[in-house]
Amino acid sequence: MPSANPTSPPEQNPTAVATRPITDPDRYSRQVLFPGIGAAGQHLLAGAHVAIVGVGATGAASASLLARAGVGTLSLIDRDFVEPSNLHRQVLFDEADALASLPKAEAARRKILLFNSSIRVLPHVVDLVPANIHDLLSGVHLVLDATDNFETRFLINDFAVQGTVPWIYAAAIGATAATMNILPRPPRSGNLPQPTRLPQPSHVPHLPGSQEPVPLPDAWQPTACLACLFPAPPAGPVETCDTAGILSTAVNLAASIQVTEALKLLTGQPHLLRRTLLSFDLWQPTLSSGLSHSEVSATAPDPDCLVCGHRIFAHLAGEGRPHITLCGRNSVQIHEHHRPVDLAAMHLRLSRHADTNPKMHPDTPADIQDLRSNDLLLRFRRGPLTLTLFGDGRAVIQGTSDIAVARTLYARFIGS
């Protein structure tokens, strides 16, 4: 039987067209059409290296967006494993990941490579601590915060200010999303580290909708750092998504703003960056209430800031961290003497998640079991782990000798 197309080799596989490698022009054509990015911006993104600290809800969403946008190298840092309760908001994970308790950094790498195999993804299944932060973050162009605790954010802030590396804070809790760009002030003099060299544009980009070239500043104008706005981590128990709940839409808004700011920076347009601590409450119906949207100026560094003003890096030196010790063969103790706990209030807060809650739907599995407290201590069980909390903020987690597992349980239910 003659071929329909006499020029085609008769043995050609009719599905061959589907196996043609996907090229960059195929993949990024619609993004390159956007005048703020263009071909030059796309080229810069391919040469960029971004670290994402925390690959939970915000981190997974930001990693997905950056990978699809074509950022050439992503370092993904997370100490945690995928659980079923992650699936409603953590966009890179599926049921198989949760059933296998796959580490989030590795699960994210596998998913990303399914939709963009042309970039590099470096997973790190570790807790970011002062001892490893230089190894993990040195050389990156930008750090994205997607953690769930201020302890790690202040550590990132110390590192970023010391090395003049830009970073972007992001947080989501309940229906609220917040972000802030931190462009550290370079050191004034001496043999201190020089600012991170961002990929440099070869063409002057145009603002969207404009044909006029935009003059580029030589470098970014420094903003406030995290410690300028928050000289100390919040005192007392901090609500987390495990105690206050969270909407996946708030997560995705925080990630969308964070990644958009990242794209501006990585394409050499720091003058377009927001210079405020920006927060949205997606549950409030109108802007006129004044509650749904707020911006706090972060335009300039505070000259009295201990971190960016006086260059004292207490968190990098390990001074801001709770003291953690292994005690016995199968338990971890977290000392937080500086933060007393109201045990009765904590009991009330946790009772919503306990199997003793009479309002809990019978089909809803409780997050914690056997919640009990008295004047001296509070105790609950979660799977094989038992957490005992004392009035001075000290906690003992029995059932593990893994500090990361103990810290995760503590951060999720007691606060960071």
Ligand SMILES: [Zn+2]
């Ligand atoms: Zn500062």
